[in-house]
Amino acid sequence: MTVLEHSLLHRLTGSNVFAVNSLHSQGIIEIGPDIVASASADDGVVEAIEAPQYRFCLGVQWHPEFDLTPADQLIFDGFVRACQT
Secondary structure, three states, rough: EOOOOOHHHHHHHOEEEEEOOOOOOOOOOOOOOOOEEEOOOOOOOEEEEOEEEEOOOOOEEHHHOOOOOOOHHHHHHHHHHHHHH
């Protein structure tokens, strides 16, 4: 998966590319106003979206709770930090 530079997901993980456990039966076709596609798979499927106007608004299409890569835990750590401030 490729991550958009300067996105929240990029700031949280520090990565431009990392693997995710992603199998889709559905996916995002059209992104709403003020929403950014912040990550996509090699086949173009949107893997993450964000609403940059909010302090922490991130949606992902994989299961970071499976903790397959260090990036998964970094997402949860960032969410907890955002909740504490």
